[in-house]
Amino acid sequence: MNKSMERTGTAPSNFTRSLPAADSELAQQTAKDPYAFEFLGLSGEVAERDLERALMDRIVDTLRELGPGFAFVGRQVHLEVEGDDFYIDLLFFHVEQLRYFVIELKTGKFQPEYAGKLNFYVALVDDKLRREAHNDTVGILICGSKNDHTVRYALGRSESPMAVSTYTYESLPAAEQLALPAADELTAAFDQIASESPG
16 A cells, blocks of 8 residues: 555545535545655755745646646636735646645644635635536645644634645655664564563
């Protein structure tokens, strides 16, 4: 089983409440947690614009990480509301689910107000871009870290289908990964130490 399949469908969301059952399951399958952005070659703290630019510079890899069926619509997609300008970080269309996916990027820890902004963008896309044949737009906020309890409260009353996920982009170089023992070896070693210690 590949890493992508292991992560599929784990992001906290309100899909079961805001979408019909079949749609909810499909949307949940697309919401990975975390998204693995190691292909970006980033390390340390980065600005949201730099993360967004890196994802667009490697769009083929980004689409591969999102999963099958995603088509790129745009970056910093401009929508206007009676003279007020708004810009969606990334907009995708899922050709099998026939729905837009609004993706907002935050490099820090999830804050409840991010859900309000994402809800607003989902409503805008539904109103301005969605056609009759399309299914409900889904929003995914991808942030540096999150508290799942805070996320559940933030999404609890929202009518728009949304999920909150995290991302990773740092991984050890291959040589260092090979030098480390496997997880089961570490567990066995700790178990042995625990059984030998007096206590």
